[in-house]
Amino acid sequence: MTSLKLKIGVSDSDRTRPLAFGEAKIAGVDADIELMGVQALFNKQLAEHTYDVCEFPLATYLRTLERPDRPYLGIPIFPSRHFRFSSVFVNKAAGITKPADLAGKRIGLMVFDMAAAVWQRGIFEEHYGLPRTAPIYVTGGLEAPRSGDEHPQYYPDQFTIEHRTDKSLAAMLSTGDIDALYTARAPSTWPSETVGRLFENPMPVELDYYQRTGIYPPMHILAIKRPIAEANPGVTKALYDAFVAAHAVARAKMYEAAALSTILPWQLEALLDAEAKLGKDYWPAGFARNRAMLEVIIRYLREDALITTDFRPEDLFDGADILAT
Known part of the structure; x- marks a missing residue:
């Protein structure tokens, strides 16, 4: 056969x-x-x-x-x-210690509809009091400037979104041009004097989320x-x-x-x-x-x-x- x-x-x-x-x-x-x-x-x-x-x-x-x-x-x-609590990086000078502090801040994203970002936006709104539309989202390449989307994207009108083509997100996070980064991989500027993680010890937070929801995203x-x-x-x-x-x-x-x-x-x-x-x-x-x-x-x-x-x-x-x- x-x-x-x-x-x-x-x-x-x-x-x-x-x-x-x-x-x-x-x-x-x-x-x-x-x-x-x-x-x-x-x-x-x-x-x-x-x-x-x-x-x-x-x-x-x-x-x-x-x-x-x-x-x-x-x-x-x-x-x-991946739980992705470990994948939220912040500029240390931005005063961000909890998800709710991201309201009004500039958050970098490589791909708007990537599952990591969908989970992060949803979890932080549902469980941590950060409305998904409260931050400003900045798209771009992680380690090098990017002229546009690598595959087709849709950007809903309810979000405030900027598209940056002049600098990498990793560099912008280090200099404070953006305040935070939702990512599927760590930026090259972490760890450093200027860049840290929102949850420096993510495992207890991730275990708590799993015990409450039963979801390993x-x-x-x-x-x-x-x-x-x-x-x-x-x-x-x-x-x-x-x-x-x-x-x-x-x-x-x-x-x-x-x-x-x-x-x-x-x-x-x-x-x-x-x-x-x-x-x-x-x-x-x-x-x-x-x-x-x-x-x-x-x-x-x-x-x-x-x-x-x-x-x-x-x-x-x-x-x-x-x-x-």
């Missing part, structure tokens, strides 16, 4: 390497898998639509569901998660081109099963003591400590275990005015086999 040939693009992580190296198989699929950095992957896919299956920015995926062609179909696999989702999924019943479930298997391989490797799979000297202890604090299923796959989280991110996107549709979590996926996961 001929296998379905799929070109798959994913970021390089312990959760995806088992697929690239053949340790986790996709049933019925002849997979050509490419690993690359996240930003390069997203820019390539959103500009050229190179891959049949791709790790995809979560907020951007939801935005595609409002397009008439609805080009992608989600699979409830979330390859990247996903940044990315797995998506397949919708015509391929519709023409090949069962392929979404095969992809789901393979990515679940790859995650299990990644976890098992954390137990390997003969040769550590990471540079962490206490990698197993780190895993066991995380599972003790968050539970063994802190990185859940499947629809049922992510339904409540999806309701929150849909609400945050609606409150951002990045989408206008009151989607149900079920609307992100298709097929009884996937919705039963």
Whole structure:
């Protein structure tokens, strides 16, 4: 029987390497898998639509569901998660000690609809008293000036937004040209005499958020081109099963003591400590275990005015086999 040939693009992580190296198989699929950095992957896919299956920015995926062609179909696999409390950087002279202090301040952003920023805006409004429209948002390149958006963006009218093309956000944060930065990666100007983190010890804050909400926020989702999924019943479930298997391989490797799979000297202890604090299923796959989280991110996107549709979590996926996961 001929296998379905799929070109798959994913970021390089312990959760995806088992697929690239053949340790986790996709049933019925002849997979050509490419690993690359996240930003390069997203820019390539959103500009050229190179891959049949791709790790995809979560907020951007939801935005595609409002397009008439609805080009992608989600699979409830979330390859990247991050609490992001550790990813808010501040100019130390700006007097910012808590999220509410960001009202009226200038906050740098690389990509307005990136999931990190959607979560940060939503969490800080809902749990920390910072209205999402209170700051001034400044877009630009993190480490170098950028002439424009690397992939299509929409800027809702309710926000005050400036676009800077003359300086990098990292440099502007250091000099005080912006007061803070919402980011998916640390700026080169941190740590320094002028730049610190809003939460210098983020773990207790992140644990408190998780204990109150049960959410370990996903940044990315797995998506397949919708015509391929519709023409090949069962392929979404095969992809789901393979990515679940790859995650299990990644976890098992954390137990390997003969040769550590990471540079962490206490990698197993780190895993066991995380599972003790968050539970063994802190990185859940499947629809049922992510339904409540999806309701929150849909609400945050609606409150951002990045989408206008009151989607149900079920609307992100298709097929009884996937919705039963």
